[in-house]
Amino acid sequence: MNIYACCLLEVIDGDTITVHVSFGLGFYCDAYIRLEEIDAPEIFGVGKHSEEYKRGQIAKLFVKQWFADYGEECILISNNRGCHGRWLGFIYSSNFSSCLNTFMITKGYKNKRGRMIRFEKINNR
Numbered sequence: 001m002n003i004y005a006c007c008l009l010e011v012i013d014g015d016t017i018t019v020h021v022s023f024g025l026g027f028y029c030d031a032y033i034r035l036e037e038i039d040a041p042e043i044f045g046v047g048k049h050s051e052e053y054k055r056g057q058i059a060k061l062f063v064k065q066w067f068a069d070y071g072e073e074c075i076l077i078s079n080n081r082g083c084h085g086r087w088l089g090f091i092y093s094s095n096f097s098s099c100l101n102t103f104m105i106t107k108g109y110k111n112k113r114g115r116m117i118r119f120e121k122i123n124n125r
Contacts (some may be wrong), residue, residue: 035091
C-alpha cells in the first residue's frame with residue numbers, strides 16, 4: 001500500500017479524477033485515478049441526451065462537491081493499476097477526515113465487485 005499527497009487537477013467523471021501526485025523529495029507526476037470500489041454511470045461514449053449521461057453528470061457533480069467541501073489537497077492510497085492503466089485508489093481529505101470513495105458509496109455508486117478498505121484499518125495496521 002502506498003500513500004501519496006496529491007492535488008486535484010480535474011474531475012473527469014464520477015469515478016475518475018486527475019491529480020498531481022507528490023512522491024517526495026521533489027518528484028511529482030500527474031496521474032489518472034480510478035476511484036476504487038466506485039462504478040458511476042458513463043458520460044463518454046453515450047448520447048448526451050441519454051439517461052445514463054444525465055446520471056453520470058450527477059455523479060460527477062457529487063465528486064466536485066466533495067472537493068469543494070474538503071479542498072483540492074488530498075491523500076491517495078493506492079497499490080495497483082487497473083486494466084486501462086489508471087491507478088486504482090482511495091482518496092481522502094488532507095486530514096483524513098473524509099473519504100471520497102465512501103462518500104460516493106453513500107450516494108449509491110458502489111461497485112458490486114469491490115472491497116472497501118476503511119481508514120480505520122489502515123490507521124490500525
